[in-house]
Amino acid sequence: MPFTIAIDGPAASGKGTIARSLARHFGFHHLDTGLLYRAIGAMGGDPVAAARSLTPADLARDDLRTAEAGQAASRVAAIPEVRALLVDFQRGFARQDPGAVLDGRDIGTVICPDAQLKLYVTACDEVRAQRRAAELGVDAGDLLAELRERDARDAARSASPMRPADDALIFDTSDMTIDEAVALAVARAREAGA
Numbered sequence: 188m189p190f191t192i193a194i195d196g197p198a199a200s201g202k203g204t205i206a207r208s209l210a211r212h213f214g215f216h217h218l219d220t221g222l223l224y225r226a227i228g229a230m231g232g233d234p235v236a237a238a239r240s241l242t243p244a245d246l247a248r249d250d251l252r253t254a255e256a257g258q259a260a261s262r263v264a265a266i267p268e269v270r271a272l273l274v275d276f277q278r279g280f281a282r283q284d285p286g287a288v289l290d291g292r293d294i295g296t297v298i299c300p301d302a303q304l305k306l307y308v309t310a311c312d313e314v315r316a317q318r319r320a321a322e323l324g325v326d327a328g329d330l331l332a333e334l335r336e337r338d339a340r341d342a343a344r345s346a347s348p349m350r351p352a353d354d355a356l357i358f359d360t361s362d363m364t365i366d367e368a369v370a371l372a373v374a375r376a377r378e379a380g381a
């Protein structure tokens with residue numbers, strides 16, 4: 188049976204960094220599920236029609252990592268029909284041998300509730316804004332309000348809201364380097380049988 192690692196958490200908490208490193212370490216497939224919502228938001232028009240017509244080329248656009256794309260993603264992600272159209276693809280991805288790491292907001296709660304390991308990666312708001320600002324080369328003050336607005340919308344929506352699964356391990360990386368966070372995640376994955 189394939190091994191599944193579900194990673195959720197708020198924006199810029201470091202979940203993608205940990206997910207990519209875990210996938211590389213264990214030779215697993217990796218899916219950044221936020222890209223699906225970012226691509227649908229960036230396509231414009233009717234989000235449900237965009238979700239129906241989504242192709243791998245849409246995920247390769249070079250304008251998906253901006254703050255605007257994050258906000259657009261968060262708005263379309265609140266639409267239940269959009270989320271429903273993406274479930275089968277994500278679950279199919281998770282079933283690949285020898286294993287898969289998926290990161291997002293509802294992986295441990297909705298997409299892969301039976302994942303062998305669930306992590307909920309977080310960090311304090313200011314640290315997350317600073318990390319994202321350093322990555323994008325913009326001011327952290329501007330980003331802080333944007334991250335908070337997006338997290339509030341993601342946590343408050345009725346369709347698959349962002350929240351830790353009951354059996355998720357909470358990873359607060361505020362005071363961890365990337366290497367420390369990854370080493371801890373690798374250790375937890377080994378303990379879980381990866």
Ligand SMILES: Nc1ncnc2c1ncn2[C@@H]1O[C@H](COP(=O)(O)OP(=O)(O)OP(=O)(O)O)[C@@H](O)[C@H]1O
Nearest residue numbers: 198199200201202203204318322360363364365368
């Ligand atoms: N423990 C850490 N210490 C310092 N910087 C970190 C740490 N973890 C991640 N980063 C950096 O913070 C930024 C955000 O990390 P990452 O993209 O992994 O977050 P994310 O939760 O996947 O974001 P998003 O929600 O936008 O997909 C990146 O520039 C990454 O290199």
Ligand SMILES: Nc1ccn([C@@H]2O[C@H](COP(=O)(O)O)[C@@H](O)[C@H]2O)c(=O)n1
Nearest residue numbers: 220221222224260261264291292293341
């Ligand atoms: N499983 C997921 C993943 C993402 N979202 C929404 O997409 C936005 C962008 O995600 P990033 O991980 O790239 O920051 C995010 O703010 C969520 O609104 C989601 O709902 N479910």
